[in-house]
Amino acid sequence: MSQTLADSASTAAAAPHAKANPRSTTATKPSMRERAAALVPGIAARAQQVDADRVIHPDSIQELVDSGLTRAMQASAYGGEEADPADFIAAVVEIGKACASTAWVLCILGMHNWQLAHFEESLQEELFGEDPTTLISSSYSQQGTAQRVPGGYLVNGRWRTSSGVVHSQYAIVGIDVQVDGKPRAHDFVLNLEEVEVFDDWFVIGLRGTGSRSIIAKDLFVPENHAIDRDVVFAKLGPGLKRNDSALFRIDQGVLYATVAAAPALGTGWGFYTEFKRQISNYTRRTDQARIAEERTVLLRLADAGAALRDQESVVLGHMDKAYARAVAGEEYDSLELAEAIFDMSRTSRAALIGPQHLMQVLTASVVVESNPLQRMYRDLLTARQHGTQNVDLHGAAMMNLEMGNEAVSRFILSPARRQAAMDRAAQLYG
Structure with a gap:
């Protein structure tokens, strides 16, 4: 494990909010x-086979379930651990060092169990009442x-593209429903x-x-299996009447910004170490030079490590901040939320700095299938x-808000959308 991750995880554990959830x-x-x-x-050890088989090894899935990692973000009322979100994201990063696909599926499964806490209790009972280890995949685009x-x-x-569906019993899918004559996700x-x-x-990747x-x-599909996304x-959501811990008051936009960021960060560290x-x-062979002593290679490695350290601090820092704000009962304003989403959208780009500059160093040996790089x-x-x-989409949304323009963003509610959501929730759930 990199010293950076150890330090970041220790910082997260020592943060004031770490003991904020007494039910954890x-x-x-x-x-x-x-x-x-x-x-x-x-x-x-299974990563190469996972890539070849195009599916996570069943032993890995069982280990993730048995360890409690898939239930990290799940409501305690239904067998979950309601863990510190920064700790869960650090765990995904750790798994990403070994296998990007396994980390990706873990992050997705964990986030879905978090979202289910917002649905009606009857659905949560159906999914988790008898088996709290139920797994849920997704495909959120309204198709x-x-x-x-x-x-x-x-x-x-x-x-399309429902990650982890092979291992799941249920899936969350997106559909536009006509509400008062208008489509609502x-x-x-x-x-x-x-x-x-x-x-x-x-x-090509994440096979x-x-x-x-x-x-x-x-x-x-029964009525209680659907929820207005806004x-x-x-x-x-009606489930929050029971699942009232701070974990479920974190903005979904902050959490879901990590579903690609955390696995990418771990994979960047995996590449760096390998x-x-x-x-x-x-x-x-051509000049008998020791590559590990070449100044150019060392400088490229230094840049790669710095990019990973910086971005890891950004990602875990946003998780810490989001949780602390939720514990304090404080809301993000739209610009703060847009900044967090944009900052985490830069993760895969930061993780690619090393591979893009270092792949050529090992020439042909790096492209053979047996080479994990x-x-x-x-x-x-x-x-x-x-x-x-x-980056372009989320950067534009952020800057539009900063400039006082209207911003289009899936996760950021305009005043009109927020009021409509409030009216809808009052109509449906009282």
Whole structure:
């Protein structure tokens, strides 16, 4: 483990908010990061097979479940640990050092269990009442339709790239629902036994996430399986009447900004460490130079390490701040939220600084499939394509707000959207 991560995790653990949640079940257990570190050797040993099989190894999934990592962000009322979010993100970073795909799926699964705390209690009981280890994948883009019928909706659609769907029992999908004659984004929870999961995940990197498509045809979905997305953003979900800890008062935009950032950060550290290992005894044949002593290589390594340290501080710092603000009952204003989202959108770019400057040093040896560096590079390139890592999109939203312009952002509610969410929550949940 890098000294930087150890220092950052220690700082997070020592932060004033660390003991703010009296119901947390993690107080007498190893931290999430420590549990993740214990799993790294096995996950690293399976990483090449995960890439080849295009799905997380079942032993890795079982270890993540058994360790409690998948339940880190889950409501304690339903078997979760309600952990410090910075500790969970540090755990994802740790797993990312071993396998980007496994870290990606862990982060996704953890975030979904956090979101379920906002849904109606009847749904939480259905999902977690008998088995708190239930796993939920997602595909949030509104790619389906929902027709109102008695007791719920008739759902049709095809949702792409549902990471972790192979290991899950349910999935959250996005659908626009007509409310007062206008489309409003809703999240629907589908039982995966009732849909088709289609294998179309043939990609350059993050192959092991198994991010397949979900296809639903005339599927009845009960009313309590759906929630207005803006109601969740406004922290007005019906589940919060019971799940009232500060963890669930963190802005979803801050948390979900990490789903690509945390795995990318870990993979950047993995590349950095593996590259140093490979060059430690590497002598270039053409001139017999020791690569580990070349000034240019050392300077590139220095830049790579600095970029990772800086960005790790940014990501974990935002998690600390978001949790502390939630504990204090303080809300982000729109610009603060946009700044946090933008800052974390820069993570995969920062993690790529090292690989882009160092790949050429090892010439042809770095591109063979048996060399883990090429896999990490491909994984980072793919992570950069995630919507949360769109620097231009999130930077423009932030600067529009700073300039006093209207900003379009999925996670940032305008005054009109917030009022509509409040009205909707009052109508539905009282």
